[in-house]
Amino acid sequence: MKNILIIGAGRSSSALIRYIYKEAVKHHWQITVTDQQLSLAEEKTRDFDGIITAALDVADTAQRQKLVSSADVIISMLPPSLHINLAHDCLILGKHLLTASYVSPAMQKLHEEAKQKGLLFVNEAGLDPGIDHLSAMKIIDSVKQKRGRVHSFKSFCGGLVAPQSDTNPWGYKFTWNPRNVVLAGQGTVQYIIDGQYKYIPFHKVFAHTEQVHIPGYGDFEAYPNRDSLSYRSVYNLQEIPTMLRGTLRRPGYCKGWQLLVQLGLTEDSYTLEGSSRMTYREFLNAYLPHKPDISILDNLASYTGQEKESEAIKLLQWLGLFEDTAIGLANATPAQILQQLLEEKWKLQPEDKDMIVMQHLIGYTIGEDEYLCTSSLVVEGEDATYTAMALTVGLPLGIIAKLLMQDRIQARGVVVPVTPEFYEPVLDELAQMGIQFKETEQEISSVK
């Protein structure tokens, strides 16, 4: 009996397990789900008969290799840094490996060896990276087949709350790892637009937003992701004059977040002396100039160049940053203090649903004619378990695992899913499950 091993039974594994279970029943495959916490693996597989569960300490090489040796395909839902040990196991034991994480330099080095051994290590096979690659490459390839030239690629993605759960002025709740949200955008953003490089330092990133409209879902704004330039080679668009990737938020969010960044409240490199005795108001005040004669609100407004009544300042007030509530965290970094506050204010309620939004805007020319292809995806979560995030991260991995079990993928080595043998069947099957891009093609009058 063929065996699929899923390592990691966290939030993002629910939809993957449900999908793989249905396929396994059809094809008589064995599934094993492991996690550091056995209870998590048991909870996630409770509704599905016949799945084997096991506790796995991934640092225990013998135990890990024993599990790997019994499987045909391994899906790693571990944190990115833990994939590499599994990849070495797979090389030794001759197994295929799937992850939703970016290809690390260490992983990339295994390409030739994996290829020679006839093994496939697919990475970046979740949502972002994952569905973005699949859907973008399908459009890019179709343009090339029409002898067109892609001159502009913009792509945006965001994990948000569904409209009915969008109940606070930030238009945001934590549907994913809060720490990643608080630390988002660190480092210098790099992209290219009309042939001009843009380098945006972290403290300005959330001031560089683009408006995005999704039919039926209204307006969003996108802040640029750290690295857009490297996608030129991933998508084989080396000479493209415009390449920009960004993260979607509801309008207003970025102005509020920009204010937090500007003040320094998202820093994680040092701890505050006496943070355990501070209130949130004192915390905010520690980032303002020393002006004892004016109010903290006046001080904030003049320091940041905002109107006192501005939306951004109201967003900070709504968070409770002006309130004399005790923080109660010792030796905390600013980012940790902010995260504690946000986890309270942006908490996803049990009845809340999340939502994934993605949009590609691909400009191209065929001969003298210029076109814009707009391709949009919205996925709402089913409930608190089968979230939009879990569906969109887990299902591409599940479908690729199935294709691999059925010998329908020829690629070998360390691979990112950008070729037709991936995007055709995966996008088709996602569409059957309701995860479908809506495309509009628009002819632009004036050629550049």
Added chain:
Amino acid sequence: MKNILIIGAGRSSSALIRYIYKEAVKHHWQITVTDQQLSLAEEKTRDFDGIITAALDVADTAQRQKLVSSADVIISMLPPSLHINLAHDCLILGKHLLTASYVSPAMQKLHEEAKQKGLLFVNEAGLDPGIDHLSAMKIIDSVKQKRGRVHSFKSFCGGLVAPQSDTNPWGYKFTWNPRNVVLAGQGTVQYIIDGQYKYIPFHKVFAHTEQVHIPGYGDFEAYPNRDSLSYRSVYNLQEIPTMLRGTLRRPGYCKGWQLLVQLGLTEDSYTLEGSSRMTYREFLNAYLPHKPDISILDNLASYTGQEKESEAIKLLQWLGLFEDTAIGLANATPAQILQQLLEEKWKLQPEDKDMIVMQHLIGYTIGEDEYLCTSSLVVEGEDATYTAMALTVGLPLGIIAKLLMQDRIQARGVVVPVTPEFYEPVLDELAQMGIQFKETEQEISSVK
């Protein structure tokens, strides 16, 4: 014959060598000056008969220890990271060591062993750190002797050009390591004022300036140094409600520099693709929003919230950032490109003189009465060799070396010069050489 070994014959060693030479003649000491480049050691000692010179590769342990073993006191003018190997040599060979650098954690660990062996390792014995410690502790101790309580300590220092050489709108030329100036202020600034902690992220540091006035030399402005909080324990003022250290510039500089920082032009963590083919105008444009329909000047002004005619924007224009001059540096970081431009525009001319400015503002109470002590130092360079920087860094080291040769220092171990046995004789002798603080004492009417 007693022997003093000076390691490193760079720009900051000139005044040290001249001073030590005069003392050596009086006291019949031998001096040895070494440098990686023998020619540098020879050039710096050309005017002084009887000094031994040698080439020294500090990575060559045998050669280093041979030189150390022949000396009684070693003065290290090496870059900070290279002191520690010398310190180990001194422990093995039983020698005293002097440096002008901050005590590193590795150096601090040697305290007990050095003390047990009867050795003195004096660090932070130059200008800043150095003269700042000596002069501040003299005032702080005198307040304590009067049963006063210091409640506010502010101290500022800057290496600038002398007034007659101050010929550009920035009021600044490179009198010291340009790279350190370009990277100044990185990290989060921490200080305390009226009992309130202040944490200023790097991108806001140059917007947090204080006005400083030096009688006879006019106005300056100070931006806060990275770490003021640690000086509370160095100066034994643990409970002080106001502790702020800063760096002095001429008025206007900080607004211009803040603009460069805000844009991201001082970043050193990544290289620009195609920097060799860029002009300075394109470099500036890479940090502005993509607005092809407005001028680069309008774009800069609206992006940074400046008036087009503002002094800060004029400072950037004066640097040539709007000009289509080729950069010609391949794979350069923004900081490297900016440094190349500044080295041309802020070049110290052969006839230019430098200037060191320092001011302490020490607030204290005695009983019900409140006082402010203002202590200011200005040192102008003699010429391009005996610069104010070389005088103020080298002379305290030289005087302490002399005192040590004469057995007039009792302290042993790893030490910072904050006690009377250092500050009394060193400040007295500096004053005899014209390096003298001017103190004013002012009674403040209202007690806090």
